[in-house]
Amino acid sequence: MPATIRDVAREAGVSVATVSRVFNDSGPVREATRARILEVARRLRFTPNTAARSLSTRRTQTVGVLLPDLYGEFFSEVIRGIDQEVQRHGFHALVSSSHNDRSEVEAALRSMRGRVDGLIVMAPDVDAATLTMNVPDRVPLVLLNTPLTESGYASIDVDNAGGARAMTAHLLRAGHERIAHISGGERNHDARERLRGYRMELEAAGRKVEKALLVSGDFTESAGHDGARALLDRPVRPTAIFAANDSMAIGAMSALQDAGVLVPDDMAVVGFDDIPIAQYVNPPLTTVRVAISRLGARAAVRLFQAIQAPGNPERRHETLSTELVVRRSCGAQRFTPNIKEAVR
Amino acid sequence: MPATIRDVAREAGVSVATVSRVFNDSGPVREATRARILEVARRLRFTPNTAARSLSTRRTQTVGVLLPDLYGEFFSEVIRGIDQEVQRHGFHALVSSSHNDRSEVEAALRSMRGRVDGLIVMAPDVDAATLTMNVPDRVPLVLLNTPLTESGYASIDVDNAGGARAMTAHLLRAGHERIAHISGGERNHDARERLRGYRMELEAAGRKVEKALLVSGDFTESAGHDGARALLDRPVRPTAIFAANDSMAIGAMSALQDAGVLVPDDMAVVGFDDIPIAQYVNPPLTTVRVAISRLGARAAVRLFQAIQAPGNPERRHETLSTELVVRRSCGAQRFTPNIKEAVR
DNA sequence: TAACAGAATGTAACCGTTTCCATTTTGGGC
């Protein structure tokens, strides 16, 4: 049975209030008293009971993190970024992953009720109503990569559209006539935005967006593989494939390889994200760099601002810039003398 | 101010004890009463206060997960496996990552004290003393991929040595004379075990383990790249490179590619882990499959056994088998007619 | 040296549950 604050108080010959003051640095305590209390506490292996503490303070020192069923690299980088900030604040992270549809998100949100002082929610398709219904008003919330950029919630996302535009522009500049796009699916926010950027840039250049050059995937290597195969079988082949993420780009390159199509000579392939492996595949992948862990860290920073300054909403939307990284898979480094080209 | 159990009791005209019984399914409650209470609870948006509940029950419905600073794929897969089981039990996962040295692990363990009903600890180099000092006796513990296999703790790890032996045997069978190994570093348990398996098999085959064929890395692509470069510069080149994980293998292939060395014709390259991307690199990577998410899930399963049956330690060590996956990068599929060869 | 402000400490209520034990209801069997 662990020691309680009362045990420490009795043993040190003081009241519980004084012990509490020592452990929370609240109110004045004579130095000698403090030392005696700390000594007794150490001897008794006293650790304040978290449940009792949060019951009376109504704070948990914990932030909730809700993540969709996401893929490899991205997942771990987001957590790493969040966790880093969370630890810096002496908080803890309650992580719940693999929530895809609305009902799962609702259940997860509800199950965290009362356990957390704030929430970071990454949900590809969540609506404002679901959030207001399932999150108590006084719990600060930061949204990650959601479509709710104008909903009055604090939110952060990556400049997907801008990155996709820059990539498309790069391919156009390289003279590509038929740029195909393997998208990440209809229901995913990032996927939609990347597709939008691709469209926008083509239209800005006076090109038509051809249905025959669009394939829908799901961000996995195998989707990229299948997408590329499908494109190869179409009557007119694209000259470049722009996959909505690196995993799919790598899957696509593999399919082209199998079909004897040389990258980048016969066809260019580019991705999005700049996962660590991107520069080590063959040929090294031209892509759009996204500082994923910064996304997580930034979300945590903003969450703590909200937690520490209640009533000060600061509910604006924030966009993290991306960076075009030109490697060999696009066959066009000649158009960008420096290896990186900042976007925005 | 959220509704409390007393509000519900008053509104429903019963005592708090009865409301509690309804919400915990403890003790009998007349159906009509139950319905009335649930109706009131819904109307008042009552959610039991977690802190109060754990203060009174001494249970938190939470398991702690301590992870080292690990890399991409592995990290997310472990969490996925754990989280899946955790959710099945209606529990939550308190995740803390990026703990490398002993003192960080200690701090993290201590900070979780009282917040969790059990712990899953993945620590590459942690000793039994650190654990016993920092984890209360009554908190069940499951160790993941640690050297403490015989320490009287419940533990699980991957059959690293067995997998490495199988891979080495495969390369020997393919006629390789000089098999190099890029290891994952001295301080990492998995790395040491994989190196041990490589050594063991070579010795079993009557070969000498040559210093000149060993390079030390850290599981990153860039370490693989640098490791391969170093091997290329040595007086006698290896005929095959066995990297301690896939990321390093991919880094190594990239270095060979840059040096104009053909894989697998001039040199074979193989890895370990079978990350999703392995089959899509060029050439597809021969590797050892590890069901990472099963590792996490299994750890959670065993932890829940311990949580639910206290006093029933079940502290044995458990090993997850691996599977040799032969693809093109070893240039030796001819030796194994079927694409996969079970190990153990 | 008395008065007094401010520092140091103590007292006890409160946070919202669970649960032990006591009390009241209920439904048969007679």
Add this chain to the structure above:
DNA sequence: GCCCAAAATGGAAACGGTTACATTCTGTTA
């Protein structure tokens, strides 16, 4: 209609902290 076991419910004491407020020490000033 009475008795009684079982079912249903209630009362109140924990659980272990925090904190508002009261009280007791200090050291300083007049």
